[in-house]
Amino acid sequence: MGKRKENSTNLHNEKAIVGRCDLTYAVCMIGGRWKLLILCKLENGKLRFSELRDKINGITERMLTLQLRELEKEGLVKRTVYAEVPPRVDYELTKIATELLPIWGQLSNWGAKHRKFMKNQL
Amino acid sequence: MGKRKENSTNLHNEKAIVGRCDLTYAVCMIGGRWKLLILCKLENGKLRFSELRDKINGITERMLTLQLRELEKEGLVKRTVYAEVPPRVDYELTKIATELLPIWGQLSNWGAKHRKFMKNQL
DNA sequence: TATGGTACTAACAAATTTGTAAGTTATGGG
DNA sequence: CCCATAACTTACAAATTTGTTAGTACCATA
Structure with a gap:
């Protein structure tokens, strides 16, 4: 949406989770409000x-x-x-x-x- | 997670969507990072x-x-x-x-x- | 020349979620 | 009495998402 900050713990965590878990990956993909x-x-x-x-x-x-x-x-x-x-x-x-x-x-x-x-x- | 503000457009929209759509309701339920x-x-x-x-x-x-x-x-x-x-x-x-x-x-x-x-x- | 319709973008503000760091509680064992 | 331990809280800060308002470009038509 807005660009995300490189090097934030937040982004790092998200990448680590999504990188490993196909389920989380799939759910993130449809995760926006609309x-x-x-x-x-x-x-x-x-x-x-x-x-x-x-x-x-x-x-x-x-x-x-x-x-x-x-x-x-x-x-x-x-x-x-x-x-x-x-x-x-x-x-x-x-x-x-x-x-x-x-x-x-x-x-x-x-x-x-x-x-x-x-x-x-x- | 922290309490949400009553009367925000944000909360209002979320309620309206989730109130009508079982799919969004289900996805919201598992929507936190972890x-x-x-x-x-x-x-x-x-x-x-x-x-x-x-x-x-x-x-x-x-x-x-x-x-x-x-x-x-x-x-x-x-x-x-x-x-x-x-x-x-x-x-x-x-x-x-x-x-x-x-x-x-x-x-x-x-x-x-x-x-x-x-x-x-x- | 002014207007209108369509699908946007930009700048900013507010709300929400996530992360950091430092407590707290209660009690059994030393 | 003091400490360690498990499962939390609290206060704060940073990041991210969502919402508000006001524009933009294009050209056919009036």
Whole structure:
């Protein structure tokens, strides 16, 4: 997002953990505040910047841009720019990102179950 | 971890997202720097505080405490205190946490695959 | 010539998470 | 009485993420 400081313990720890653990690596990849939401919106096909912005309640253009840029770097979304005026850009999931979908389904089910479970604890 | 500020846009956004999306809810739950590592160490049974600390390279006692406390609140680990001196405390996964294990397996595989894929991009 | 729409970027501020360093508690053994 | 030990706390500082506000470029159209 902003650039990170080289030589911080923080960065060092993160690298050490992510470097060893594929699970943490995978989870870090989708760890930003809005990333999962963005990816979910793209499940059914391409969307342009403004469509994403309008579908995601509360996100600012800055945040949308930042998270899309990261997702792009990570190879999870593909960005296509059309040479038009006014500009048009669209985003879609990459192949490897779509392979996450079934896993998300399961995680999501688990989440729903956990949520109910916690409610009953009150 | 530290208490969060009521009425911040930040908190508000998080609540709104997590409130609606089971997937984000599930991912947030394991989102701290050290949480997955801790949970993984507990896969094979109970461990005491000092054992966790020693098995997790680079973690400080403060961080270990914080993350364990959250995991406990979230119902993912169970904490047991023995009335001894010096104190003894151990931690174990709860039932609902163990239901995540197969999903982690898949995510982890995906992570490994993605990592290879990215290497080949260079 | 002024306007409008789209997809951004820049500068700054606030909130949140993570790390550092130094205590604290209680008690059994010497 | 003093010390060691395990499992924490506390106060503070640094790093990182998120949010706010105000711009930018482009050119077809009015």
